[in-house]
Amino acid sequence: MSDPDIAALDPIFYLHHSNIDRMWAGWNANGNGNPSDPNWLNGPATVGEREFAMPMPDGSSWVYTPADVNELGQLDYTYDDVSTGLLPIQPSQKVAQRLVRLGATPTNARKAAEQLMDGEKKAELVGANQGALRIPSSGTGARVRLDSAVRAKVANSLVEAAEARVPDQVYLRLENVRGNMDGYKLDVSVNQQNAGAISLFGLRKASLREGAHGGTGLTFVLDITHIIDDLFMHNRLDIDALDVRIVPNQAVPDSAQITVERVSIYRQREQ
Amino acid sequence: MALHFTGAGIMPGPGKDIGASPHSYRMFAAMAPSLAIGFMLMLVAMMAPTLIIPIHHVCAQSFKHRRPRSIALFVLGYGALWLAAGGLLAVIVLTTEAVAPGSHAASAVAIILIGWQCSPIKQQCLNRLHNHLSLAAFGSAADWDALRFGTKHALLCVGSFWALMLFPMLLHHGHLPAMAVATFMVISERLDQPAPVRWEVRVPSKLARILVAQARIRL
Numbered sequence: 001m002s003d004p005d006i007a008a009l010d011p012i013f014y015l016h017h018s019n020i021d022r023m024w025a026g027w028n029a030n031g032n033g034n035p036s037d038p039n040w041l042n043g044p045a046t047v048g049e050r051e052f053a054m055p056m057p058d059g060s061s062w063v064y065t066p067a068d069v070n071e072l073g074q075l076d077y078t079y080d081d082v083s084t085g086l087l088p089i090q091p092s093q094k095v096a097q098r099l100v101r102l103g104a105t106p107t108n109a110r111k112a113a114e115q116l117m118d119g120e121k122k123a124e125l126v127g128a129n130q131g132a133l134r135i136p137s138s139g140t141g142a143r144v145r146l147d148s149a150v151r152a153k154v155a156n157s158l159v160e161a162a163e164a165r166v167p168d169q170v171y172l173r174l175e176n177v178r179g180n181m182d183g184y185k186l187d188v189s190v191n192q193q194n195a196g197a198i199s200l201f202g203l204r205k206a207s208l209r210e211g212a213h214g215g216t217g218l219t220f221v222l223d224i225t226h227i228i229d230d231l232f233m234h235n236r237l238d239i240d241a242l243d244v245r246i247v248p249n250q251a252v253p254d255s256a257q258i259t260v261e262r263v264s265i266y267r268q269r270e271q
Numbered sequence: 272m273a274l275h276f277t278g279a280g281i282m283p284g285p286g287k288d289i290g291a292s293p294h295s296y297r298m299f300a301a302m303a304p305s306l307a308i309g310f311m312l313m314l315v316a317m318m319a320p321t322l323i324i325p326i327h328h329v330c331a332q333s334f335k336h337r338r339p340r341s342i343a344l345f346v347l348g349y350g351a352l353w354l355a356a357g358g359l360l361a362v363i364v365l366t367t368e369a370v371a372p373g374s375h376a377a378s379a380v381a382i383i384l385i386g387w388q389c390s391p392i393k394q395q396c397l398n399r400l401h402n403h404l405s406l407a408a409f410g411s412a413a414d415w416d417a418l419r420f421g422t423k424h425a426l427l428c429v430g431s432f433w434a435l436m437l438f439p440m441l442l443h444h445g446h447l448p449a450m451a452v453a454t455f456m457v458i459s460e461r462l463d464q465p466a467p468v469r470w471e472v473r474v475p476s477k478l479a480r481i482l483v484a485q486a487r488i489r490l
Binding site for chain 2 (some may be wrong): 033045049128130148150175209210221
């Protein structure tokens with residue numbers, strides 16, 4: 001399952017992708033719509049790439065677009081159960097909950113969250129470490145230095161949250177992760193708080209200089225807004241740097257050569 | 272806008288039988304500044320669309336207050352290396368005209384250009400253009416990285432597109448249509464995904480495929 005070239009030979013591949021399909025159906029059943037952008041509906045051909053094609057039992061190929069597989073009713077199958085096991089929660093509810101945590105009144109928080117517009121949000125660099133990292137079995141740490149002026153913008157947005165202005169989202173990026181082996185998982189923490197985990201599926205191929213990624217490797221983004229909110233609420237955000245720790249979930253041989261080119265922090269403005 | 276050394280008065284035009292001489296090279300040296308400006312205009316016309324993605328990369332990797340400076344350093348590194356390459360291309364044109372005046376020159380070099388278009392080295396350069404450097408964020412390291420990224424990007428661009436830049440420079444007529452065709456090919460090749468490094472006849476058609484697909488959606 002860890003190598004894209006042979007992942008489909010593992011039966012769990014089909015369970016995994018079927019479950020994603022079932023979760024998508026569950027997402028739709030909860031009243032969420034699919035994208036309506038013509039470029040999305042018409043698939044990769046709109047950007048000059050090859051079309052999706054599926055081999056059929058009679059030897060022919062079925063060429064299709066996302067618009068042809070937008071809902072189960074278009075195809076000859078269904079699921080016994082499309083429940084996701086989670087109560088449907090709208091993104092605006094999560095925003096409102098965050099605003100209340102940061103000091104806004106519930107009424108004002110709900111109003112502000114409902115007024116949020118979808119659309120492209122601009123990201124801005126807040127800080128970065130210096131130099132590439134090598135990931136040994138014991139893990140490694142990076143000191144991500146913050147630009148004081150940009151960090152102040154993040155802090156100001158959190159201060160204004162009490163007035164029900166939606167504050168910045170903050171993200172951690174592990175840029176250009178490269179290596180010779182797939183299948184490892186890296187646990188990531190920021191200032192000793194869990195920031196999430198990343199799975200290095202497809203790392204080897206993405207790192208090949210003549211491969212489809214041009215040797216760029218993989219870049220991962222983790223939402224660390226909750227950690228920044230926590231630092232702010234405990235008056236510990238007035239700092240020059242964040243300490244990021246990256247630890248593999250199992251022993252990594254030297255030959256795996258897992259590296260991270262840069263660790264950075266970005267803010268994304270909501271308004 | 273295209274450079275044309277015969278038309279610039281350095282070399283004899285078609286139908287004349289006077290080859291290049293030391294005098295011609297001296298004239299070339301004297302006209303170097305104006306030729307450099309002409310080459311840079313040609314470079315902007317042909318390469319500017321391909322710089323959107325790397326300049327966006329520089330912006331995304333830099334603090335907002337440093338972006339103008341980082342972009343300027345990237346462009347400086349990129350332009351300086353291409354300018355040096357442009358000098359070499361000019362010498363190739365001049366020498367080719369001297370050895371085989373008139374249309375023979377273009378024919379001879381065209382064979383080399385076609386060979387380069389199909390070569391594994393060209394594909395290797397194209398592939399590596401997709402690999403953007405991570406840039407340092409602070410201080411002189413950030414400045415150095417932006418300059419280094421511009422220079423490295425230009426080096427790979429020269430490896431990928433020198434033949435397509437040289438093609439319009441060799442022609443005695445029809446520079447602008449030739450530049451348009453070459454620019455179309457440059458953009459298509461930049462938009463293509465990395466491909467296996469080997470000898471191969473490649474038809475750069477990606478831009479045409481995108482335009483056709485978008486026209487179908489909108490019409």
